[in-house]
Amino acid sequence: MAAEGAAVEAGSGPDQSPLVSVTFQRDPARKQKYLESEPKALGITQIGLSVFQISVVSVFMARGLDHVSVEIPFIIASLLVIIAGSVAIAAQNLHLPTLKACLGMQIVACSASLFNMLLAVIKLEDHSFSCWYFNEINGTVHFPSLCRQLEDAYSHLCSESILVQAALVAISITLAAYCCKVVNCCSPAPKMPVITVQAPPAPAARTDAV
Template sequence: MEEEAAVVEEGISGSQSPLVAIHFQKDVNRKLKYLEAEPKALGITQIGLSVFQITCVGVFLSKNLSNISIDIPLFISCLLVIIAGSLAVAAQNLHLPTLRACLGMQIVACGASIVGMICSLAKMDGSPNMCWHYDHNENTTSFRIDCHYIESILSHFCAECIVIHVVLVAISVTLAAYCCKVVNCCSPAPRVPVIIVQAPPVQQ
């Protein structure tokens, strides 16, 4: 600061106007940092993965191959992630209220994805063996094979759901971090130095 003051003092002319002035102002381009996260691609990924999960869970539920008490929280969490993904795409216009809404929904989507992960784990570990009544009956060999095949599909689907929810958590955290940089809810707005050089007055 002493060097800056010295520069200003040296630039003072007869009219007492500094030749060099330094001041700090808000970074007007800070909103562009949000676009560095590729919000359109990540938002569409959130929407696509959530729609895929809703479709698969709906198919299993329609065939009575799933537990509705576990699937309802899974449906709700997927819907919240879809809303968050839509806001992430909409926030590309860099409108500050939209960015704030996107930040809030990404935090909600992160929690919803964790809930969905827990539901998928519960579905994988807590589902009863639905083929037990075929295992002890020799007359139902073909049904037993088909039933175990379906059980295997459900197990793989639950594992896939867990991986998808981990990806959704990572996407939500990434988008929330970039929104936080723009909204400046965690730190004060960054300021950049601006140097103004004034031409000395021409002496006649």
């Protein structure tokens, strides 16, 4: 009886590993969350809308209808959005440095889109064309119909530009939010519990002394 009690105590000592252990490990598939944002579609949308905006502004500049000092910053900001869209597409490889670059560029793109939106609002509120003429006979001012059509078209384009920039801001915020989840720059990486079950060791065969 004393020998059996000693054997039980030896089997339950601290050197024996537990049968069930719970550990917390980082989710290896957390990078896949970035793909849930459809980065290819959103990146192509960023590039396409920005190219469209640059094309419209370039046409107005070529016709002398816009001030170069105002439109050059607009074009530069749009180019930053194009770069951000390209990085978002490249980040589909889920390479951590590329994801960090995507996060930084999306923050820059959001700021650039807000800047362009502000410029579009200013242009919408303060636009005029010198296409009127003064009639010296009866002292009246006349606005040709072409000038009015041009002013209406310009107002519509400025309004459209505001909507486009608002869409670009929303896209940048969406991509930045998903990058944040993967990069974990705002909070520590979430950990998931892992339960390990170990089979008990087989009892040793007992041999009776003859």
